[in-house]
Amino acid sequence: MTVTSLDKTAELLQKIESRQARIGIVGMGYVGLPLALLFSDARFRVTGFDIDSRKVETLNGGGSYIVRIPGTEIQLARESGFTATADYAEIAAMDVIIICVPTPLNEYHEPDLSYVTGTVSSLAPHVHDGQLIVLESTTYPGTTEEVVVPLLEKGNPAGLRIARDASSSGFYVAFSPEREDPGNDTVARRDIPKVVGGCGPAARDLASAVYKTIFNRTVPVSSPATAEMTKLLENIYRCVNIALVNELKQLCMRMDIDLFEVIDAAKTKPFGFQAFYPGPGLGGHCIPIDPFYLSWKAKEFDFNTRFIELAGQINIGMPYFVVENIIEAMSQQGKALRGSRILILGLAYKRDIDDLRESPSLTIIELLQKRGAHVEYNDPFFPTVGHGRKYALNMTSTPLEKIPEFDCVVIVTDHSQYDFPAIVARAKLVVDTRNATRNIDAPNIVKC
Ligand SMILES: NC(=O)c1ccc[n+]([C@@H]2O[C@H](COP(=O)([O-])OP(=O)(O)OC[C@H]3O[C@@H](n4cnc5c(N)ncnc54)[C@H](O)[C@@H]3O)[C@@H](O)[C@H]2O)c1
Numbered sequence: 544m545t546v547t548s549l550d551k552t553a554e555l556l557q558k559i560e561s562r563q564a565r566i567g568i569v570g571m572g573y574v575g576l577p578l579a580l581l582f583s584d585a586r587f588r589v590t591g592f593d594i595d596s597r598k599v600e601t602l603n604g605g606g607s608y609i610v611r612i613p614g615t616e617i618q619l620a621r622e623s624g625f626t627a628t629a630d631y632a633e634i635a636a637m638d639v640i641i642i643c644v645p646t647p648l649n650e651y652h653e654p655d656l657s658y659v660t661g662t663v664s665s666l667a668p669h670v671h672d673g674q675l676i677v678l679e680s681t682t683y684p685g686t687t688e689e690v691v692v693p694l695l696e697k698g699n700p701a702g703l704r705i706a707r708d709a710s711s712s713g714f715y716v717a718f719s720p721e722r723e724d725p726g727n728d729t730v731a732r733r734d735i736p737k738v739v740g741g742c743g744p745a746a747r748d749l750a751s752a753v754y755k756t757i758f759n760r761t762v763p764v765s766s767p768a769t770a771e772m773t774k775l776l777e778n779i780y781r782c783v784n785i786a787l788v789n790e791l792k793q794l795c796m797r798m799d800i801d802l803f804e805v806i807d808a809a810k811t812k813p814f815g816f817q818a819f820y821p822g823p824g825l826g827g828h829c830i831p832i833d834p835f836y837l838s839w840k841a842k843e844f845d846f847n848t849r850f851i852e853l854a855g856q857i858n859i860g861m862p863y864f865v866v867e868n869i870i871e872a873m874s875q876q877g878k879a880l881r882g883s884r885i886l887i888l889g890l891a892y893k894r895d896i897d898d899l900r901e902s903p904s905l906t907i908i909e910l911l912q913k914r915g916a917h918v919e920y921n922d923p924f925f926p927t928v929g930h931g932r933k934y935a936l937n938m939t940s941t942p943l944e945k946i947p948e949f950d951c952v953v954i955v956t957d958h959s960q961y962d963f964p965a966i967v968a969r970a971k972l973v974v975d976t977r978n979a980t981r982n983i984d985a986p987n988i989v990k991c
Contacts, residue, residue: 551673552709552745558638559752562586566753567637569662571598571627573828573898574679574721575643576609581732581757583620590637591627602627610897610924611726634669639677639753642666643721646680647832654683654836656690663691667698673706675715675749678767681774681833683840687718687767692742707743717741717750718767720774725827726896736760740770778833779851784819785830786854789861792821796991803978823955823976824861824903826892831858831901862906868991869911869951869974875989876972878950881915886941886949888966889956890922897924904955905931908938919949923960946970954979 558564564587568579571593583589593599601608603626605618617625634640644658659680670676676695678687692705695714706713719739723732737754739761741747751761764770788802795802802821810818825831834851841848870880892902899905904920909931911918919941920928927939943966946952952970954963957979964983967973973980973988980988 551712552749555638555673555675555715555749556752559749559756562756564638564753565590565636567592567634567640568643569593569640569666570643570645570658570680571595571602572643572645573609573725574723575641576602576607576612577723577732578641578643578679578721578757579625580612580616580620583623583625585756586623587756588624589620590633591625592629592631592634593627594629596629599627599629631665631669634666635671637674639675640666640670641677641679643679645828646682646836647828648835652835653839656682656686659686660690660694663694664698667695668700670695670699670703670714671701672703672712672714675717675746675753677717677719677750677753679719679721681720681778681829681836682771683775683836684768684771685840686771687716687740688742692716705742706745709745715741715743715746715749716767717746718770719750719754720770722774722777725898726893733757733759736762738762738764738770738773740764740767742767772837775833775837778829779837779854781819782825782830782834782858783850783854784817785822785825786857788819788821790857792991793864801990803981820978822861822903823865823907825858826900826902826904827898828900862903862910865903865907865953865955865974865976865991866910866914868989869953870914872972872974872989872991873951876950880911883916883950884948885911885916885918886946886952887918887920888922888952888954888961889958890920890925890928891956891958894957895959899925899928901932902956905936907953907955908936909933919945922956923958 566582566587566589568575569592571591579589579591602617605614605621607614607617642662644662647655649655678691696704704713706715717739719737722735737758739747739750741750747763751763754761792802806818809816838848838851873880887904887908890899890902890904892898908918920938921941921943928936946969951972951974954975954977957977963979967980967983967985975988975990
């Protein structure tokens with residue numbers, strides 16, 4: 544008796560529902576590792592794949608390299624069968640494979656899909672009939688259909704093809720964006736609805752069934768491109784609104800109006816307004832990058848995404864604006880930037896996280912150094928820093944006791960463990976880019 548594809552779809556569904564399906568997560572980073580732990584917690588046997596052998600060793604040793612994930616969580620998962628490996632041959636033993644690898648921009652601000660294509664090319668030889676492959680990496684609409692599927696088909700030695708419905712043989716492919724907000728503990732991960740778009744209804748339903756085991760709600764959409772675009776819309780919405788308040792902050796400073804007070808008043812409106820806050824510039828692996836995936840793709844359709852470009856210009860300019868304000872604040876005190884000592888508070892791109900990708904602090908440090916300042920930093924999450932944005936910084940975190948030695952302290956990241964009244968009391972001059980000193984009345988504070 545031959546096994547039909549309908550049987551295979553039903554079999555995978557049954558394996559998912561009974562927690563017998565083996566889950567492989569490729570990319571054990573900020574997205575992939577928490578996801579692996581969620582599936583492990585839901586009683587699945589999970590294997591994490593990563594090309595970084597140090598991560599693999601740390602995980603197999605029951606350790607963690609992400610601050611907000613304690614080693615005890617990894618140890619618990621290990622006891623439930625979680626293992627990590629760099630060996631792609633183990634892909635063959637998986638029923639579901641979820642790809643969470645980076646999608647950065649290259650030096651020309653264009654999508655760099657090399658991690659996705661590298662991963663998919665490595666997977667392809669091991670993919671088998673009835674397996675489900677889901678891409679979670681943020682990317683432009685069309686990536687799953689135009690890049691992932693052809694690579695999987697081309698690289699499969701058995702000539703296996705994608706199954707677009709339950710009656711065809713082959714593997715299933717879907718896209719489901721990660722929507723986590725690092726450092727935001729107000730919404731439990733399970734409560735963030737999971738958008739799922741499949742290459743055909745069978746892939747969509749299977750992917751939806753997988754995610755239903757760890758998320759309270761899934762949101763099936765008609766195609767992977769719709770799911771890809773959904774993620775970009777969400778991040779472009781943030782990027783454009785942050786640019787708007789960053790621009791308004793510059794205007795409000797000239798008009799001597801406190802924009803933070805304005806936002807607090809505006810957000811009392813019970814409809815039609817969502818509060819976004821200005822800052823020293825965008826950071827992280829999402830908001831500064833993802834919108835440009837769409838602008839790049841839009842050019843294929845003779846289309847210019849003007850909002851994205853304008854928001855990008857404003858947000859990219861913010862570290863420069865901060866530096867101008869530091870120079871101005873110091874000159875008000877009769878000091879030149881060149882030769883002065885500046886302490887940057889906070890390297891992470893936002894409060895209470897250990898991620899400095901695209902962090903505006905790095906740009907601000909480099910701009911200040913270029914203008915002849917002697918710059919140091921403090922960040923409880925980063926005892927040392929190697930590479931900056933453009934060159935090696937090789938710096939060590941300066942203890943806060945040394946604050947009185949600096950001509951200016953710049954609050955770039957408002958980590959909650961900072962005692963701002965104590966910082967202000969000991970600093971000669973404080974430039975605050977986060978409104979962290981909102982409740983402190985002191986003459987040495989300059990807000991920007
Ligand atoms: N970090 C976030 O908050 C966040 C939120 C939503 C979406 N995303 C998206 O999720 C994706 C992953 O982001 P991240 O923050 O987890 O990145 P990350 O850099 O923290 O982790 C990626 C991991 O993939 C591994 N890797 C790279 N190439 C590989 C390969 N060929 N095979 C196996 N492993 C490989 C890396 O070693 C790394 O451990 C990106 O597309 C990002 O845009 C991230």
